[in-house]
Amino acid sequence: MTEFIMNWLFGVLFAVAVSVTGAAVDLTSPAVFNAIFYITANVEVWHAGARNVTSAKYHWLHHGIDEGLQACGSFHSAQYIRRYSDVEKAHGLHGYRQAIEHYLTTGQHEHRVGYLEGGYGGRWTVSDAHHKLFVSASARMGAAIDSLVWNNHEFINSIDHGRELQMAVWPAFWFRAVNYIGEKPCPGGMNTENTYRHPFSKKVTLECPGISQSCLHFRSTFTIAGVFPHYTMLQMVAPAGYLTGDFTVWRSYDYSSGHLVAYHTKMPVVLSSPDKHFAMGVFASPKQDTDEDMYYGRFVLSKDKITADTNKWNVVFRKHTLPAGTTHVFNYDTYICVGTLNDVTACLKKLTQAHHADLVG
Ligand SMILES: *[C@@H]1O[C@H](CO)[C@@H](O)[C@H](O)[C@H]1NC(C)=O
Numbered sequence: 001m002t003e004f005i006m007n008w009l010f011g012v013l014f015a016v017a018v019s020v021t022g023a024a025v026d027l028t029s030p031a032v033f034n035a036i037f038y039i040t041a042n043v044e045v046w047h048a049g050a051r052n053v054t055s056a057k058y059h060w061l062h063h064g065i066d067e068g069l070q071a072c073g074s075f076h077s078a079q080y081i082r083r084y085s086d087v088e089k090a091h092g093l094h095g096y097r098q099a100i101e102h103y104l105t106t107g108q109h110e111h112r113v114g115y116l117e118g119g120y121g122g123r124w125t126v127s128d129a130h131h132k133l134f135v136s137a138s139a140r141m142g143a144a145i146d147s148l149v150w151n152n153h154e155f156i157n158s159i160d161h162g163r164e165l166q167m168a169v170w171p172a173f174w175f176r177a178v179n180y181i182g183e184k185p186c187p188g189g190m191n192t193e194n195t196y197r198h199p200f201s202k203k204v205t206l207e208c209p210g211i212s213q214s215c216l217h218f219r220s221t222f223t224i225a226g227v228f229p230h231y232t233m234l235q236m237v238a239p240a241g242y243l244t245g246d247f248t249v250w251r252s253y254d255y256s257s258g259h260l261v262a263y264h265t266k267m268p269v270v271l272s273s274p275d276k277h278f279a280m281g282v283f284a285s286p287k288q289d290t291d292e293d294m295y296y297g298r299f300v301l302s303k304d305k306i307t308a309d310t311n312k313w314n315v316v317f318r319k320h321t322l323p324a325g326t327t328h329v330f331n332y333d334t335y336i337c338v339g340t341l342n343d344v345t346a347c348l349k350k351l352t353q354a355h356h357a358d359l360v361g
Helices: 002-021 035-041 041-045 053-067 077-083 087-091 095-107 343-356
Strands: 123-125 134-140 145-149 151-155 165-171 200-206 216-222 233-243 249-254 258-264 269-272 279-284 295-301 310-320 328-339
Touching: 002 087, 002 328, 035 041, 035 053, 041 053, 041 095, 053 095, 077 087, 077 095, 087 095, 123 249, 134 216, 145 165, 151 233, 165 200, 165 216, 216 233, 216 343, 233 328, 249 343, 269 295, 269 310, 269 343, 279 310, 310 328, 328 343
Parallel strands: none
Antiparallel strands: 123 134, 134 145, 145 151, 165 233, 200 216, 216 328, 233 310, 249 258, 249 269, 269 279, 279 328, 295 310
């Protein structure tokens, strides 16, 4: 009996101690911390010498939390405090540590979100209706989407300023007439301009018509005008996605059979983690403005010291030479399914059924 009481008492005391110190909360939980995001989004972390997962974690626990730094694409303590007046009232504008604890213990279960509408500190975050998919862009990365988080897992991060979700055009304007390395003529042809003065724009909606799974509708708009570098084939990438090294399994969705098959350039491309818990699948109607067949590309870019391979997909439309001095605006719609491999397959099935007329004949 005594023993029982002692154990019971000890249990109560222990529970009280835990809630007072907040020791039960994991401040490196993926809901609030991602080492790669933390290093790439905060240049001072890199400069402090924290360049791997272990040292980034240490820096976060001993400096970053109390400095109010952002450590993942879906949550930021400083924005969370500003979004919720009860949190600010309880812990103050600089109560970053308590705000993180609040989010982990209660906020996330109440479906609160950890970012400010309209942007903060040169970063803009949006999420879908269920707050499961988070996408953000930054001024630093020229408004490319440099973070995509689904179910607390980062699919895209801007490690080495290379992993983004963004549109592109070839020939590229960053090739000047003479290559700055070795003064050799650049392979893309002659370009006499430093910058391109005509707009490219995108409209990204975190919902696709008729789709219940997480999905992005990505509309790319290219203006082709003015003095363009010489080309015989204008290639518009609408868009390209550079994913982390987790996405090593490549397939295509065969819309005639409804099954995943070996990767094929003419069928919607699907990338997934080997355990199938995380996947991305891409569909674009081939009946859009293109002079050559639209195709889905895949690339595996080599390892660097910090992280594993980058896995890249793209959707490519092509136009033959347009008359010099004329102006053309091209719009392309691409749908990007996000979720488990099962979610993505179901999403692609719905999308391809809805565009059935574009896929036959
Ligand atoms: C991580 O970085 C720290 C600090 O530079 C270094 O001491 C440590 O050896 C690194 N760890 C690994 C596994 O590379």
